[in-house]
Amino acid sequence: MRVVRLLVRTACHRTVRSVCGTRYTGSCSVKMTIREGSAFINLPEGVFYNPVxxxxxxxxxxxxxxxxxxxxxxxxxxxxxxxxxKGAPEPVxxxxxxxxxxxxxxxxxxxxxxxxxxxxxxxxxxxxxxxxxxxxxxxxxxxxxxxxxxxxxxxxxxxxxxxxxxxxxxxxxxxxxxxxxxxxxxxxxxxxxxxxxxxxxxxxxxxxxxxxxxxxxxxxxxxxxxxxxxxxxxxxxxxxxxxxxxxxxxxxxxxxxxxxxxxxxxxxxxxxxxxxxxxxSRLAIIYSCTGCQVGLFLSILFFMSDDHRFWLRPLQSDGSICPITLHVVVIEVAMLSSGMKYxxxxxxxxxxxxxx
Structure with a gap:
């Protein structure tokens, strides 16, 4: 359960209270105590603690x-x-x-x-x-x-x-x-x-x-x-x-x-x-359409295998219009690029x- 803590200041004490009812007190000029999970810690005045x-x-x-x-x-x-x-177990x-x-x-x-x-x-x-x-x-x-x-x-x-x-x-x-x-x-x-x-x-x-x-x-x-x-x-x-x-x-x-x-x-x-x-082969440029907001990943290299051999080759065009260019021509809006990304x-x- 996520607990929301409230800080209540008095003349001589600071009280840290959680919604589940647990309360901790300490000297206002010295420290307060925070409980989270199974741990509880003292925090001197001014030490950063982020409950978020x-x-x-x-x-x-x-x-x-x-x-x-x-x-x-x-x-x-x-x-x-x-x-x-090895044929026989060994103690580890x-x-x-x-x-x-x-x-x-x-x-x-x-x-x-x-x-x-x-x-x-x-x-x-x-x-x-x-x-x-x-x-x-x-x-x-x-x-x-x-x-x-x-x-x-x-x-x-x-x-x-x-x-x-x-x-x-x-x-x-x-x-x-x-x-x-x-x-x-x-x-x-x-x-x-x-x-x-x-x-x-x-x-x-x-x-x-x-x-x-x-x-x-x-x-x-x-x-x-x-x-x-x-x-x-x-x-x-x-x-x-x-x-x-x-x-x-x-x-x-x-x-x-x-x-x-x-x-x-x-x-x-x-x-x-x-x-x-x-x-x-797992890195790409992202093209984002400013019209429909669709994003398109374009890998810089692709992975090939043949006869148990592996290599990377750049993406190549077969002479036709690439999908990105075609997309831009059809909807007549700009494509924004960003990257490299995983x-x-x-x-x-x-x-x-x-x-x-």
Whole structure:
């Protein structure tokens, strides 16, 4: 259930009340206490807490729970396969998931991971601000999750680069604004098949409010169109795939959502040089008709196979008028182009059905 909290100020206390009746009080000049999910945290006066993002955190918990179950199943199946190849089973130990919350602030999300997600080994709650890290340490003690939550005070990009050899299974990036500066490091510090959770709060840019800014940040042009929120998600996925491709990795979108003022996407990152070579077939220019608002994807390359050989070739014309030109001639209106965009599926229906 999503809870709406009301702040009631008095002369000496601040009371945080939820609609379900739970009340927490604290000194008005010192701190207030917030309860969310299974976690409760102290927040000093002036520390930012965004209740609107509670849905984001609830959603993340649900997706990471699903991933934890899936990862354990894959571990078991891999062990069975190895035992079959060797002719005899060998004892193995499942160490659990390692999770990084790169921009932790109060530690709320990391504490919820530790208390609500099964099969976890450790959660690194990182923040660059020493005061924030001290707050994380206090909240970790308050929730008695010191065995699993490890506070960290470091630059997020530097920490992820330093973790390339000691990788994580799950990396969560939830910044203020765009997450693009963190993507290059994030795709490197994940295990093969790891889960990358990304939030971008500059949804206006992704939806076409500033085409030049979108290109500078995400490597593609965004325009105002009927399906502008889907366009924004595909542009973000394009930026994530571009970052992954540099390291012979591909993304597999599990869930991509445009919510309120932000985009939230969950992808698995896999190492596959052969799939990276074919990734251009999943990139496209979008043509949007200013008359009927219909959008048309035009892939820059298409994938061909013959005798078990695969290659990419540019789209070619047979001499006739292309569908786009014909469309323009018939309705006599302009076609707007934008891209590059990710053309593949933005959700995994199996995962979606499980979450629902």
């Amino acid at each position: 993002q509670e849905f984001n955190r609830d959603l993340t918990i649900a997706v990471v729970k699903h991933y934890a179950k899936k990862h354990f199943e894959e571990f078991i199946n891999k062990g069975i396969k190895k035992a079959g190849e 130990t499942y160490s659990g998931l390692s999770v990084l919350e790169a921009l932790s602030a109060s530690g709320l999300r990391s504490i919820r991971f530790a208390k609500e997600v099964p099969l976890l080994n450790k959660v690194v709650a990182n923040d660059l601000d020493p005061n924030a890290v001290r707050l994380i340490e206090e909240n970790v003690r308050l929730n008695a999750v010191g065995d699993s939550v490890v506070p960290s005070c470091a630059d997020a990009v530097g920490l992820m680069h330093d973790s390339v050899k000691n990788k994580f299974h799950v990396v969560d990036i939830d910044p203020y604004g765009t997450a693009v500066p963190f993507l290059d490091a994030a795709v490197q510090c994940l295990f093969d098949g790891g889960l990358l959770c990304v939030t971008c709060t500059d949804m206006a840019v992704l939806c076409g409010s500033a085409a030049g800014t979108a290109y500078g940040k995400y490597g593609g042009v965004a325009i105002k169109m009927a399906a502008q929120h889907e366009q924004g998600l595909r542009l973000l996925l394009h930026a994530m795939q571009q970052a992954a491709s540099r390291y012979d990795r591909v993304i597999e979108p599990l869930l991509s959502l445009s919510i309120d003022f932000y985009a939230r996407v969950f992808v698995r990152v896999r190492t596959s040089p052969s799939r990276v070579k074919r990734i251009a 053309e593949g599926s933005v959700i995994n229906l199996v995962v979606l059905n499980v979450l629902i």
